[in-house]
Amino acid sequence: MKIVILDSRPMDAGDLDWTPLRALAPDGLVLHEQTAPGQVVERIVGADVVCTNKAPLDAAAFAVAAPRLRLVSVLATGYNVIDLGAAREHGVTVCNVPGYSTASVTQATIGLLLELAHGVGHHAERVRGGAWQRAGVWSFSDCPLVELDGKTLVIVGLGAIGRRVARVAEALGTTVFAARLPGRDDSHGDDVPRLPLDEALARADAVTLHCPLTPDTHGLMSAERLARMKPSAFLVNTARGPLVDEGAVADALRAGRLAGYAADVLSEEPPDGGSPLFHAPRCLITPHLGWATRESRRRLLDATVANVRAFLAGAPQNVAG
Secondary structure: OOEEEOOOOOOOOOOOOOHHHHOOOOOOEEEOOOOOHHHHHHHHOOOOEEEEOOOOEOHHHHHHHOOOOOEEEEOOOOOOOEOHHHHHHOOOEEEOOOOOOHHHHHHHHHHHHHHHHHOHHHHHHHHHOOHHHHHOOOOOOOOOOOOOOOOEEEEEOOOHHHHHHHHHHHHOOOEEEEEEOOOOOOOOOOOOOEEEHHHHHHHOOEEEEOOOOOOOOOOOEOHHHHOOOOOOOEEEEOOOHHHEOHHHHHHHHHOOOOOEEEEOOOOOOOOOOOOOOOOOOOEEEOOOOOOOOHHHHHHHHHHHHHHHHHHHOOOOOOEOO
């Protein structure tokens, strides 16, 4: 059996051991750091198992690889890069890895929210630049410092990450609501109270996005919805870039209609063409690293090995679709 990894680089910073997966591939484990869409077909020919994070497998790829390909194991929770219909047509099982990054993304989300609220990193850089010395006072700040205790946090997407963010935010003293997306059922029996999205946005002092990217959620945070938020509110996005209208966010920041935006994701990654957010005030962008603690990446690799083993044993797990 031959296993091909199409994009190992984001997952492995040189600190992971691929030996357990290699042991399942008597015909070899092939590691590609990155694979462009045009390289996918040539690289998966002859593979029994393909592992991918962002490299897409479309109908053409399955048609070429179908005679031998048996399993696609996605190195992520989301599997929108896979044509599931084509996979089913060719008898290829697709599995994913749910839940591996919950702790890591929660930590990143709270870190971004705290940076918007207290500006710790911002002020550390200002000290390095001599601003404190020039100010000549013993306590210096040059942006609003916001206490989260007593504020209202709205969570859009109450999955594993959203629930964990809710618990941490409550420990900081915030009141937490979950936003009910339009057309979604509200009968979940959760201990986090739910409000319709537009009502929740109007009450929020901070909003954090944790919902999946679907046709219904694409552009969810539009100019119209941003206008429903308080000018003093923060918006945090550690889910998917296209959930927000980035141009509208930049306009709102410049006009003072939004107090701050922090995102670990962008619509284009990497942003080769730039982004309207790069020059907007009170805007923090990190390079999609929220999931990538070593502990999280280790869990991802371990779960991928388990997925392949389960498939070979005739009991596939974490099957997508």
